[in-house]
Amino acid sequence: MASVTALPPGPRESPLRQLVRYVPHPAEFLEECGRAFGPRFTMRLAGFGTFVQLAQPAAVQELFRGDPTQLHSGEANAFLAVTVGRRSVLVLDEAAHADQRRVLVPPLHGSRMQARVEPMRRATEAALRDWPLGRAVPLEPLMRDLTLRTMLDVVLGIGEAEAREVAAQRLGRDLAKLLSYARTPFAIVFANLAPHELLRRVPFLPYYRELRRIHAALDQRIERRRAAMRSPDRAVEPTDRAAPPGDLLSELLRATRADGRPIDDGEIRDALMTILVAGHDTTAVALAWLFLQIGERDGVQQRLRAELRAVTGGEPIAADHLPRLTYLDAVVRESLRLCTVVPFVTRRLTVPLRVDGHDYPAGVHLCPCIHLVHRDPELYPEPERFRPERFLERKFGPHEWLPFGGGERLCTGMAFALTEMKVVAATLLAALELERPRDAATKRVRSGVLIAPSDGVVVVAQRSPIAGAATSAASTP
Ligand code: HEM
Structure with a gap:
């Protein structure tokens, strides 16, 4: 008789009940399981499969060094x-x-990030111009707008001027809308189970409608850029003519495979979407x-500003400042x-595979549990405390x-x-001081596949008294 490999213990509830508990509060669910079953436990999520969570660094190391033909991630991301x-x-x-x-x-x-600093700073300064001062606002939507501006600039070469044009605005809106669907409560379940091939043919169905428009916009951009690279004088848009230094699209168009074959336009579109x-x-x-961590701690804000002043001398942040901003690096890591x-x-x-002394059957998902490794008191004493110094x-x-x-x-x-x-x-702290309202409360909630702040991190921003160039950007309401 074939032997059946026993999986580590885990919650006894049905997979549906576990899914219903996990979906709204993933952090709490993982922590409860960790307390009840230790750093190796099995959870079952209806419609997704069996997940063995591994929170011991040794097991994680073994998995990260494992053979990719035995350890598939793409399959698990099929949705x-x-x-x-x-x-x-x-x-x-x-x-x-x-x-x-x-x-x-x-x-x-990493070696290419020098060229990305400038567009990242530009996008932040542009976002700061519309920043609402003196009243409590959630930061997350502002951050989303900012990271979208950065992405459009760095990835597609859509700088500030073009970003005001109708086509670029529509692309930005469609991308934002597409990602907003992923944040709805049962989006992962829908993505996993819906008959997409059928649904995508239905005209005007939300999500597929945005997806179609984004694909069309990216296809057009790829086509124009490729044509312009063949004959630069026939470029339609300024960004088609010569790729700006930070533009990923031009790099992808020039890229070839190990055997010298170019990348086709469909693959480039998938890479851009990815x-x-x-990101x-x-x-x-x-x-x-x-900013929740920074906004709640005056001491951290002050130390960051002091480091920024010492390293940048009040100038806008540039690529060569970054390696010297060691406290900022530690704050980001913590x-x-x-x-x-x-x-x-x-x-x-x-x-079937043996990992860290335990046998697991084929088909099971082994999961390096980021959330619990980061809370391991052996690695991080007083794990619930925000203490950037540990990274120094x-x-x-x-x-x-x-x-x-x-x-x-x-x-x-x-x-x-x-x-x-x-x-x-760096750009924001040079321009603004952040304060958390006394009654602000943030819980950890699931948003798509991420753990996000329930209130979007409400803060009140004021112009910084020692603000430099970027300050003039921020406006009063
Ligand atoms: C703080 C921000 C981010 C976090 C926390 C994050 C986290 C992750 C994690 C946990 C994975 C899965 C890795 C694994 O399976 O071992 C991943 C994969 C990936 N991320 Fe990020 N990511 C971030 C930002 C970005 C950005 C800015 C980009 C693109 C510019 C990006 C592109 C990707 C891609 C393409 C993959 C798939 C890699 C692969 O399967 O080979 N991510 N990310």
């Missing part, structure tokens, strides 16, 4: 294919995944959490540790600090997100 396309790096595995990563990694690599979708809400939510954005990542076993005192390995996942699937936008968070924080 994203309707949005990002079937050839997106997010939904592929093995050789096809490695092939797409070779295309996507170079333009997003970056726009994967927009994630960074906006991470920034909202960051915020990403304490305020989980993505609670866990998944690796579906294609074969020691270095954490990729299996100990993992807000961006790891191994072969490490977030390709990690350098981009870290750079953007620092540029936004």
Whole structure:
């Protein structure tokens, strides 16, 4: 008789009940399970499968170093294919995944971030111009607007002037709307179970309608840019003529595979959709959490401003300042540790596998549990305390600090997100002082696949008395 591998213990409720508990409050659900069953437990979510959560750094390290033919992530992300396309790096595995990563990694690599700082700062300054001062407003929508502006500039070369044009505004609105559907309560369940091939043919159905319009806009941009690269003098738009230095679209158009074959336009569209979708809400939510931590702590705000003054001398933030902003780096890392954005990542076993001394059957999802590793008191003493100094005192390995996942699937936008968070924080802190209203209360809630602040992080912003160039941007209501 074949032996059945026992999975670690976990909640006894039905998979439907577990889904209903997980969906509104993922952080609490994971913490309760961790307390009840330890750092290795099994949860079952109706419609999604069986997830073994692993919160020991040693097990996480083994998984991140594992063989990608045995550990599939793309399969687990299949529900994203309707949005990002079937050839997106997010939904592929093995050789096809490695092939797409070779295309996507170079333009997003850390060494390329120098050229991205300037458009990131421009987008932040543009957003600061419309910033409502002196009244309590939620930060998250403002951050979403800001990260969208940055994405459109860096990815498609849509700078401030073009962003005011009708076509660019429509594209921005459609992208924002598309992502807003993902934040509705049962969006993941819908994405996983709906007959998309059928529904996408229904005209004017929300979501598919925006998706169609975004695809058309991206296709047109790709086509024009490709034509302009062949014959520069026939360019229709200024951005078609010569790619700005930070423009990812031109880099993708020039990219080739390992065997020298170019990337076709359909793949480029999927790559653009992937970056726009994967990089927009994630960074906006991470920034909202960051400003929650900063806004609640005068001491942290003051120390950040002192470091900024010493390093930038009051000048707008530039690429060469970033390596010297060590306290800002620690604040960003500590915020990403304490305020989980993505609670866990998944690796579906294609074969039975032994991990960290335990046997697991094929078909199960093994999940490095980012949320619980980041709360391990052995790694992070007093884990609930916001203490950026811990990142100045020691270095954490990729299996100990993992807000961006790891191994072969490490977030390709990690350098981009870290750079953007620092540029936004530096620019905003130079212009504004943030205060949390006394009665403000923020809980952790699920938003799409992310954990987001329930109130969007309400703050009151005032012009900073020591503000520099960016200050003139912010307006009074
Ligand atoms: C603070 C912001 C962000 C967070 C917390 C975040 C987190 C993550 C996580 C946890 C994964 C899964 C990794 C794994 O399975 O091990 C991931 C994958 C990915 N992220 Fe991010 N991300 C962020 C920003 C971005 C940005 C700005 C971009 C693009 C510019 C981006 C593009 C991607 C892509 C393309 C993947 C798929 C990688 C693959 O499957 O090979 N992300 N991200």
